[in-house]
Amino acid sequence: MNVFTEEHTPAxxxxxxxxxxxxxxxxxxxxCCGGDKVLKKTFAEEQLDAQSILQxxxxxxxxxxxxxxxxxxxxxxxxxxxxxxxxxxHHNYLRNELQPLEQLVEKIxxxxxxxxxxxxxxxxxYKELKKEMIEHSVKEEIEVFPLIKQYTEQxxxxxxxxxxxxxxxxxxxxxxxGNLLKEIRYITNDFQPPENACGSYRVTYDRLAEMEDKTxxxxxxxxxxxxxxx
Numbered sequence: 001m002n003v004f005t006e007e008h009t010p011a012x013x014x015x016x017x018x019x020x021x022x023x024x025x026x027x028x029x030x031x032c033c034g035g036d037k038v039l040k041k042t043f044a045e046e047q048l049d050a051q052s053i054l055q056x057x058x059x060x061x062x063x064x065x066x067x068x069x070x071x072x073x074x075x076x077x078x079x080x081x082x083x084x085x086x087x088x089x090h091h092n093y094l095r096n097e098l099q100p101l102e103q104l105v106e107k108i109x110x111x112x113x114x115x116x117x118x119x120x121x122x123x124x125x126y127k128e129l130k131k132e133m134i135e136h137s138v139k140e141e142i143e144v145f146p147l148i149k150q151y152t153e154q155x156x157x158x159x160x161x162x163x164x165x166x167x168x169x170x171x172x173x174x175x176x177x178g179n180l181l182k183e184i185r186y187i188t189n190d191f192q193p194p195e196n197a198c199g200s201y202r203v204t205y206d207r208l209a210e211m212e213d214k215t216x217x218x219x220x221x222x223x224x225x226x227x228x229x230x
Contacts, residue, residue, distance in 0.1 A: 004057050005054065005061075009037060010041065014035070016058075025119075029042055074225045079148055079149070082226055086226070101208070102126060104204040105185065108200055112201065122187055125187070129177060129180045132177050147159065147162060154223055
């Protein structure tokens with residue numbers, strides 16, 4: 001069953017599914033100033049393939065919803081499977097989201113920074129967060145996660161000690177990323193854009209809020225499930 005139909009407006013879709021903004025940009029569908037016009041009218045005016053676009057939109061939304069984590073019993077999941085889940089869900093999310101979201105943060109700074117000085121701090125914080133998350137994910141996938149998988153197959157004292165030492169550094173990095181997200185939340189007034197904010201401004205804040213939510217779930221899985229069950 002399709003969630004979104006041609007009777008929805010782009011503004012309604014992006015409000016419910018912030019990442020839809022990427023698909024709309026690819027098809028040059030205005031979700032900002034003209035975001036209140038129903039998709040059916042836009043499809044007709046721009047001679048777009050309505051069926052194909054709606055299918056892509058609903059498929060992406062379904063995949064996005066499937067990342068919800070409440071249905072999993074994490075403590076009973078074998079560690080190699082948990083690692084694969086973290087990589088395939090959270091690390092891949094970051095790979096796909098960090099760069100497009102940086103472009104949005106930079107865009108609203110360039111357009112609105114003179115009126116809203118906090119956007120300069122937001123851009124600096126986001127760039128630091130992006131760098132931290134990329135380096136952290138690479139370190140986990142190359143250095144730490146293979147050790148944990150090896151330990152589940154051939155447990156020994158020395159390997160466990162190596163993992164614990166490595167995890168100590170990862171948890172410190174988690175704390176740093178968490179603090180950056182808290183600063184971002186603070187300077188964005190809990191991700192609440194100004195009343196007269198444009199569509200891009202609102203989408204950026206929505207996606208920052210989504211990243212905060214997913215990152216805190218990501219950190220929780222590693223700190224409180226993966227690392228605690230070694």
